[in-house]
Amino acid sequence: MTTTTENHNADERYYIPQGSHWPVVGSVGLFFLMLGVSTWLNGADSGFYIMLTGFAIIVFMLTGWFSTVIGESIGGLYNDQVDKSFRQGMFWFIFSEVMFFAAFFGALFYARNMSVPWLGGASNNFFTNLLLWEGYESTWPSNGPGNVGGEYEAMAPLGLPLVNTVLLLSSSITITIAHHALIAGKRAQLTAFLAATFILGFTFVYFQGVEYMEAYAHLNLKLTSGIYGSTFFMLTGFHGMHVTIGAIMLTVIWFRVLKGHFSADKHFAFEAVAWYWHFVDVVWVGLYVFVYWM
Amino acid sequence: MTRGIKKMTTEVMDAHDMHDDHSPAKGIKRWLFSTSHKDIGTMYLVLSLIMFFVGGAMAMIIRSELAIPGLQFVHPEFFNQMTTMHALIMVFGAVMPAFVGLANWMIPLMIGAPDMALPRMNNWSFWILPVAFGLLASTLFMPGGAPAGGWTMYPPLVLQTGDAFPFLIFSVHLLGLSSIMGAINIIVTVINMRAPDMSLLKMPMFVWTWLITAYLLIAVMPVFAGAVTMLLTDQFFGTSFFLAAGGGDPVMFQHIFWFFGHPEVYIMILPAFGVVSEIIPTFSRKPLFGHDSMVYAASCIAFLSFIVWAHHMFTVGMPLTSQLFFMFATMLIAVPTGVKIFNWVATMWRGSMTFETPMLFSLAFVFLFTIGGFSGLMLAIAPADIQYQDTYFVVAHFHYTLVPGSVFAIMAGTYYWLPKWTGHMYNETLGKVHFWTSTFFVNLTFFPMHFLGLAGMPRRIPDYSTQFADFNTMASVGAIGFGVSQLLFVWVLLTSKKGTKVTAEVWDKPPGLEWTVPSPAPYHTFETPPKLSDADGFH
């Protein structure tokens, strides 16, 4: 991050936005969403509808909040400093997402390198194996000494996952091309490559759906398949969720491109989404290597 | 669509023009829709005070039950609920929001910014909190009661929580969301909104420690969210993260939790270091000793905080090498923390000291936090920790760091900046009474707990063997005394507007930009970037 404010003109007035009702609307949405999910998980069917209501409010809030910001941005209210704040904010938001994934990657490493070998008697766990899990030999993938979830087959790294890797990597390239096109003012190229990006993204999600169905239907690989199933589905699942969100954001950006919202030097929203997309891509590379491959 | 945006734009423009008259919105809208760092700061501080009382009331229940042996007032289940909720509310509801409130109020004033960088998100960060605490508090009235597995939420015990379980998880998610957004805001404000000639190393210590704290928050809150998400899926969706039969490990949760939990305790103390570093120079009439090394020390503490987490887990049966590593790393933290203590002492040395309430609280902070730090160091000695672990010795340790540590720093900061907020001097005599009673009773409450722990009293128990009776009674008396003293604090706050009017400087030539704006600080400050001058303490 830059540490000086040299390109910020000292005589310029600071910009402060007007008050807004969107944050509170967002909180109300979150309240219903969380209340709904919780009661639903506790077995009350009505919870499901409360959850949907909350979700709807949040979608409403996001649309409203973003259109306000877009309006202000197009209205030329934002100076360079605001632009910079947005950028840095986005950067740190993505960093927080990285740390969220780190927790699950951490769980994966812990399971592979610690808990599963320990259950097999490694390190100071000779008696763990002898007294509780006699005969269990640690391997990876594993659904544990209790064979939780029953026999299953691990997901092979070739086939769909490989296709998906290619899809996502190429989408990172297409969005970079689109970005360059935006800077160079080549609108046709921009719209085409941006469209290609989100189409690749949605295709990825589709294939992942196919892969999941395959896992459930033919491999008996489920979320409940011990620690392998847990880490596999939670990591790829959260990733898939992020791809979906990213692809939706790309689509929105695409419509905004059609509307001509971005100029060669002012297109923070575009860049933010691009960063997000690259982040999703990098996480996938990690996933592909550590979940599918090794 | 285009038309829609055009229309909206003009509306916004109108609104923007309106904003130039320097008055806040009227009525409830001022607070609900606020984008003013001052209003949002006030809301954070008020919420935190309320939560301090709620958490404190729970502590009173705990202490009443423990006053004498035998079960008098509550059932064991309820006792555990109180312990759990007390901690969650104090940590996430009282201490953290109080520091965010201080940050909101003071960081823009200290760096010459007009407001936080992302004011609307700032408002959202705040308004998520009442939702989170609403959900959390509602569990008290649910079948099975509130969460009772301790604030550390270890599985498998936490999975035995009743209907409260998903509420616990989701309120933690919301608290995390709020903290992350708050932290992003602080980082961006500090990096991007400083007055042009305020270089990083010219920043006041409070700003520095908060910047570092914000990095910690962004790094660990998502990890905490991940950990509780795993609890949720283990409970409801059949995953095996914390189930040995499935290849997981209950201890894995503890690793992930403490990867968050240890930095979390520094999240609660670094801003306190910052507050004290502002106050001691003012009342010593001498610049902060070793400003730059304070910055490096705080950074060091933050860095080390990521590699010491398993000192909470010396009894879980970790391999010897891990135990040794975590022990050494933990001990190292004494070095940068020592640098801070020594620098404060050096700041006072050959100063010209006066002892107004904020200074008194800061001095008690230095004394008593050091005692808490010492017991921390004792805990770091793994073989000894095996004896201390999960006893009242630990309870004594962390209350020394948190109550006369974090909470005293919050109070010191409140007294110090209150005249800036209100434009009036609070009642100094009552402030001093509040200080002396608090200090006396806080020690009476928590010092005997060291003895209890060493003599073998486990924590998280509603009843105990008769040999522990005397010190427990002392602690309970102390706790009630401390609680009542806090009523005085509220009284001082409520009557603070009755005091004499103060100047912009309030104190005797305090360093920092916040003292260049009038008291009370007008609704809008620094609409154009200020220039720094030597007179404000920038050299």
Add this chain to the structure above:
Amino acid sequence: MIRNLLLGFSVLALADTAEADWALNMPKGVTELSLETYNLHMMVFWWCVAIGVAVFTVMIISLFRHRKSKGAQAATFSHSTTAEVIWTTIPVVILVLMAVPTAETMVRMEDSRNPDMTIVVTAHQWKWHYKYQDSNIEYYSSLARSSVEARRKGTDIDPYSVENYLLDVDNPVVVPSGAKIRLLFTSNDVIHAWWVKDLSIKKDAIPGIVNEAWFKTEQVGTYRGQCAELCGKDHGYMPIVVEVVEPEAYQAWVNSHDAGH
């Protein structure tokens, strides 16, 4: 401040005169390792006291001497590299001095090889199960009747009238003196921790995992402890009692158990 110091002293004074109950310090325990642990504890404690006295003395001197009301003029210095180097180095040295003996003790603690006998301890909500690996003895151990009645909320029984209130069990662990005893811990439900302070053992009992610890003592006697990991509503009510007896008495106990089966 002063008031607190005074209070602290009066507490200490009281402690000396009053009988047993004002235990202030960690007990030395009855095993070699518990003594080592105690010594480590005292070593760190005295280091802390020393550092504390040094820091607080300087601070108190400035509080009294450099106060404005005494006409003190503020100096203007704001850093000194020499001073800072010194007060970074000295703590490092002290920490190294602490770390070395600690590490040695830790290595000894982990060495549970070649035991004379092994007991498997399985925790349950809220009682302990003991199984002697070498002789087929196994049994549950839970809170003694006398305490069970007195612990109830609103009971008339005065806890003081119960001997070893909350610290007594129906079936204690019986072990011979002078033997190296290995304990293997696991749990049937949630995490518990088996803690007997005189033996300097506190180890988590974790479902699905087995932890080890060991002790050896020559000192015959009864040693009490409690569960030390929150394990639900009756966490406070699952004490541990270990009876160390002469080897002959132990043999007799084993025989009587065999006869009973």
